[in-house]
Amino acid sequence: MTDTTFATPDRAAPAGTERRAGRDLLRRSRCKPAEILFWLAAAASFFLLPDRHLLLSEIAILGLFALSLDLIIGYAGVVSLGHGAFFGLGAYVAGLTSIHLTAEPLTGLALAALAAGLLGLLTGPLLLLRASDLTRLMVTLGVAMLLLEAANRAAWLTGGADGLQGVMIDPLLGRFEFDLFGRTAYGYCLVVTFALFLIARRVVTSPYGLSLRAIRDNALRARSMGIPVGPRLLAIYAFSALIAGIAGALLTQTTMFVSLDVLAFHRSADVLLVLVLGGVGYLYGGLIGAIAFKLLQDWFSALTPQYWMFWMGLVLLVIVLVGRDRIDALPRAILHRFRREGRA
Amino acid sequence: MTTILIDGIAYGMLLFVMASGLAVTLGLMNFVNLAHGAFAMIGGYVTALAMNRLGMPFLLTLPLAFLVPALIGAVAERMLYARLYRRSHLDQVLFSIALVFMAMTAADWLLGSSQMLVTLPGWLQGRFEIAGIGIGRYRAFLIVLCAVLVVALQLVLARTRFGARLRAAVDDQRAARGLGIDVGGIFAATFAMGSGLAGLSGALGIELMGLDPTFPLKIMVYVLIVVTIGGTASLTGPFLAALIIGTADVAGKYYIPELGAFLIYLLMIVLLILRPQGLIAPAR
Amino acid sequence: MSAALQTIALEKRFGGLTATDKVSLTLRHGARHALIGPNGAGKTTFVNLLTGVLPANGGQILLDGQDVTRKGQIQRARLGMGRTFQINQLFGAMTPVESIGLAVSERMGGGADFWRRVGTRSDILNEIAELVERFRLTEVMDHPTRLLPYGKQRLLEIALALAANPRVLLLDEPAAGVPEAERAELLETLAQLPRDVSILLIEHDMDLVFAFADRITVLVNGGLFAEGSVAEIMADRRVQDVYLGSEDHG
Incomplete structure (x- = not known):
């Protein structure tokens, strides 16, 4: 079997078709002006809003x-009610690292990422047992609750309900002291978030990312094309867990404290709400939703x-009832109208 | 030992009545309703308020604890839930989480965050002995009442015209409509019944689980576990699951209190690994 | 020379019901073989057994001489078993270019590449363009699949299967539901499928079968009823009674 079965000379496709195909495939990974604007604004916030x-x-x-x-809901179609497990684990690992191992922040970040990613890799196969949304909800929730109980019981390690005391973080890169006003903290969070965003963006616009979209769209067809659905989902789950772990570690390192609250159910529910506020499936949803x-x-x-929480619930209720896709389409519709009126 | 077993069975039966409504909405309408526990909370508060503020006797409040949530359930189904039957599970999860949060805050705002206490009538307090085994009167009462409810529920679904219509509506909505069956009405009635049962079990559960505004969340976890490991192919699965979870939870808290809530989550995950299709697998 | 695809006494039971009754079928290399039978004859079950969607209760499936009876759907696909679906199974939110590109890159083993940007390999682009042209999708190549006319979706259904470069292609009622105006295009495309792909056509539409196939197998009640060249089957009285006759009534 060669890869060029169809490229017989008499059937060579016109170069125009190939160019158009290339354009269509590159459409998603091309950087849009709005994206540059977004990150410029983020960078500007560091200088312009020092008291915030x-x-x-x-x-x-x-x-x-x-x-x-968003990586697992928007790109893999797995609904999770327990994503806080990875966030919380990352938070605790970062805290424990600073107490028992080293106060150097980047080491804590890396260890937290590793631990959370590993937990994702270990618990991910449970999600593949039965591809029903309810089972996935319950497995993710169950894992998060187990972790919460574990942290609660292992008070000798985690401080239990009193929280983990005595977290101290060395200056970042040996130079930038974590100050009371959160200047270093914000710079640190912003850079880490930006870097991870770039990596995530690269991943979702890769052939692997394309296969994830296909699996989400139609798993039956994906299987019949020979795409190994299970391993692909597992990989993104672990990657997502890893990033959540880093987010948790950032919280620990910038607040110098870990409480049981990082593993509470409302963390997982809140983050779901945040994502829905911003919109699922285009990576910026989480960031915009957080704002x-x-x-x-x-x-x-x-x-x-x-x-x-009552009002927050009401907002969520309205979003769902009106329809998420309709709300997502709103900015485009307004823009469209704007342009039309401009022309008229 | 036997006493604990009986406590566990009573608790399990209560869990089943609580979860049955959810099992029906999920199995028949494929709706993931995380707000099921909110209806249980309403039932609980109806009983607590009727007893403490109006001085009604416990037994008389129980029909109210069924009717009020059932009515609210019927209205909510027609106005809200019915719009979401065809939506994705993610939408349903978000919607029902929103309801949970709103219900919890509303309860907190209206009635305060403290535990609601009720005093059971004298004849339900204490325990009696049969062949040297101590049995709590209230536990015995629960077992009998829930058993009656379980049998009644099974009969309604299997033997009545309503049950037949419900199954027809679920099998093929369009065909059922063609036969002149009011599908919307059937779904609303089913939902109301499930909410009513949740409310009733919420009222019955005050004694066992307490009652405060976090009740919906606490209940949500338990009933979802029951439905997840039981499967929704029949009511037998959730029934067995409820008994297992109920007994394990009571026994765990008694014998190995250090494990706490660990046990049921662990049990759930292990059962899911062993029987991924549910305790009673759907026939293929 | 071994057959492209061979089943030996393949069997599938659902409870007491036998859906596939010891079917032995041989698909030669480069074949244009049609599998026909009245509704409920077990054609779809047979396809699901071949592709591994359903496990068989007995018998064997050989793909190019290799026993794949116990292999899963994904492995069989990787070994060269391609299929289309009776009801379109497409990626509605993706464009034809993306869908075909996915199939091609998966076949080349680059599907797990998480760092390369999609659309940066010229060999893949070349092949996508090739397939887009072959399946007359050029006009709509960058439109979302769910918005395409039905006939074009049907073409994409086949293009996706062929993009995986299968040795054996199972076409499950490829013309089902295609409006008259878009039919000719589909039939022409089918006729021009590469000859080195062995094709099993599962079809209801006898005109298409006679135009496309050189060999026909008739399935009735899950069992093999008759097999032969097109002329032999057309002349077979029993087949006319059982199948061609029932067509008029149903």
């Missing part, structure tokens, strides 16, 4: 966490301090 660095760090971490969830979530949270908390 703490909040901005939180947003970057939440955004990275939601981005990791929207934090702004809404601020606003609702100002309205009714204790009951902001």
Whole structure:
């Protein structure tokens, strides 16, 4: 079998067709102006909003966490109710590393990534047992709850309900001290998030990423084409877990504290909400959703301090009832209208 | 030992009644409803408020604990749920999580975050002995009541015209409509029944699980575990699963308290590995 | 020389019902072989057994002489078993170029490459262009698949199977549901499929069978009923009674 069975001279395709095919395939990986604008704005926020660095760090971490969830929901079609497990594990590993091993932040980050990725690799096969959404929900939730219980019981290691005390982080790269105002913290979170975003973007626009989209679209056909569905899903699950672990580690390193709360159910539910706010399946959804979530949270908390979750639930309810695809299409529709009116 | 077994069975039966509505909506309508526990909470609060504020006797509040959530369920089904039957599971999960959060905050806001306490009537307190085995009166009451409910539920689904229509509507909606069956009405009635049963079991469960605004979340985990490992091909699967989970949870808390909630999650994952198609696999 | 595909006493039971009853069938290299039979004859079950969607209860399946009876769907596909589906199984959100590109890169073993950007390998692009032209998809190559006219979707269905460079191709009612206006295009394309691919056509439409196939197998009640050249089957009284006759009624 050669790879050029069809490339017989008399059937050679016109170069035009090939060029058009190439354009279509490169469409997704091409960098759009809006993307450059987005990251420029992110960089500008570092210089222009110095008194908001703490909040901005939180947003970057939440955004990275939601981005990791987008990889499995938006690209692999696996709904998870327990993504907080990886976030929490990453947070604890980073904290424990700083206490028992080294206070150097990048080592903690790497170990957290490794641990979370490994947990993803180990628990991922459970998701493939029965490809029903309910089973996947419950397995992910179950793993997260087991981890929460474990952290709660192993108080000698994790501090239990009191949280992990005594986390100290050395200056970043030996030069940038983590300050009270979160300047270093935000710079650190922003750079890490940006780097991981670039990697994730590269992955989803690769042939592997294309195969994930195909599996999500029609697993039956993907199988009949010889695509090994299980291993492909497992790989993205582990990769997503790894990124979630890094997000957790960032939280530990920038707040110098870990509480059981990192593993609580609401983490997993919140991040789902964040992703849905921003839109599923285009990587920016998590980041944009994190900004929207934090702004809404601020606003609702100002309205009714204790009951902001009610309003958040209402927003989510409306989004689902109106239809996510319709809301996702809204900016484009507005733009379209704008252009038409401009022409008229 | 036997006492613990009986406690576990009582707890398991209660879990089954709680989960049965979810098993039906999931199995028949393929709807992932994480907000099922919210209806259980409503039932619980109806009983607690009727007893504590209106001074109604426990038994008399139980029909109310069924009816109020059933009514709310019927309205919610027609106005909200029915729009989402054809949507993706992700949408259904998001929608029902939103409902859970709203229900929890609303309960907190209206009734406060503290535990609701109820005092059972004297004849349900304490224990009696049969052949030297101590049995809690309330546990015995639960077993009998839930057994009646289970049998009634099975009969309704298997023997009545309603059950037949429901199965027809699920098998082939279009054909059922062609036969003049009001599919929307059937689904609403089914949903209402499931919500009512959840509410009733919520009221019955105050004594065992307590009642506060986090109730929906706590219940959600238990009923979802029951349905996941039981499968939705029949009600027998969830019934067995509920008994296993109920007994394991009670026994675990008694014998190996260090394990805590560990046990049921572990059990769920192990059972899923052993029987990925559910305890009772669907016939192929 | 071994056959491209061979089944030996292949059997499938669902409970008490025998869906495939000891079917032995040989598909020669480069064959244009049609499998026909009335509704419920077990044609789809047979395809599902061949491709590994369903496990067989008994018998053997040989792909180019290699026993694949116990192999899974994915492995069989990798060994050269291609198929199309009776009901389109396409990637609705992807364009024909993306779908075909996926099939080609998977075949070349580059499907797990997570670092290369899609669309940067000229050998793959060349082959995509080739297939797009061959299957008359040039006009719509960069449109979302779910928006294509049905006839074009049907063509893409076959293009995806062929992109995997199969040795054996199972076409499950390729013309089903295609409107009259788009039919000629489809039939022409079918006629021009590469000769070195051995094809088993599962079909209901007798015009298509007679135009396409050189050999016909008739399946009735899950069992082999008759086999022969087109002329032999057309002349066979029993086949006319059982199958061609029933066509008029149903």
